[in-house]
Amino acid sequence: MPFLETITDQTPLELLVNLIDILLVWFVIYKLIAVIKGTKAVQLLKGIFVIITVRLVTVALDLETLGWIMQQVLEWGFLAIIIIFQPELRRALEQLGRGKLFSSSTLNEESERNRLIEAMSKSVSYMAKRRIGALVSIERETGLSEYIETGIPMNSDITSELLINLFIPNTPLHDGAVIVQKNRIAAAACYLPLSESPFISKDLGTRHRAALGISEVTDAITIIVSEETGAISLTANGDLHRNLSLEDFEVKLRRIWFGENEQQPTASSLWKWGGKKNG
Structure with missing residues (x-):
């Protein structure tokens, strides 16, 4: 076979260079996919895949007119991709310029995780003490885009101050759920599906039923603060x-959200001992 002959004719050094070349290509492709993941570019890529599939079908079935149209689409597609993917390409170039496209700093990831957990814990603690009802759903593997579309788009950084302000009673966005996507607040005042399980306790209100409902159809994590009891x-x-308790909440959130099982001081314990300033 030509492929086997090509391999056997190469020296060990050439094989090693070719292997490194292939691995680098796959690494670049993986990073590019990571950049566009969760953006509109994913849906556009699906559309391109459909066009390519149709083009192959036209060749196989000898459909000249449709084949010519698909050929024109593919020939001009490169320019269209640059125009359509302009935000994603700009973001990738910015990350490349900052040296972040191919970086994977464990320290930075851990710091960001701690910041997110602390923001969630501070806001939940504040609202629980004052009996401010809250509903926060965190996207994991299953997308929550259809529920995000029911709310008001935000695309904001997660901070305890913003989360608290969103749920202050009688404000425009307090009714409904806040949805977190890719560690950012994607939208507020979103509608979640209510659970129809007959085994739910009768003393649970709409927030708890909505939290259970979204957890039954997705793998999302949902945080609830009761307005009646805190x-x-x-x-x-x-x-x-x-x-x-606030400590148990932090432990469970960290374990489910980030898959961390190791024991470490919680934000609430640090506040208690003066390790953090109260917000």
Whole structure:
């Protein structure tokens, strides 16, 4: 076979260079996919794949007119991709210029995780003490785009101050759920599906039913603060964890959200011992 002959004719050094070349190509492709993941570019790529498939079908079935149209689309497609993907390409170039496109700093990731957990914990603690009802759903593997579209787009950084302000009673965005996507607040005042399970306790209100409902159809994590009692609850994978202490809430959120099992000081314990300033 020509392929086997080509391999056998190469020296070990040439084989090693070719292997490194292939691995680098796959690495670049992986990073590019990571850049556009979660953006509109993903849907556009699906459209391009459909066009290529149609073009192959026209060749196989000898459909000249449709084949000519698809050929024109593909020939001018490169220019169209530059125009359509302009925001994603600009973001990739900016990250490349900052040296962040191919970086994977474990320290930075851990710092960002701690910041997110602290922001969630501070806001939940504040609202629980004052019995401010809250509903925050965090996207994981299953996309929540259809629910994000029901709310008001935000695309904001996660901070405790913003989360608290969103749920202050009688404000325009307090009614509904806040949805977190890719570690950012994607939208507020979103509608979540209510659970229809007959086994739900009768004393649970709409927020808890919505949190259970979204956990039954997706793998999202949803945080609930009860307006009546100030109790902190959390749902994930169809399970409801009720009446959590702030420490237990942080541990469960960190374990489910980031898959961390190791024991480490929680933000609330640091506040208690003066390690952090109260917000």
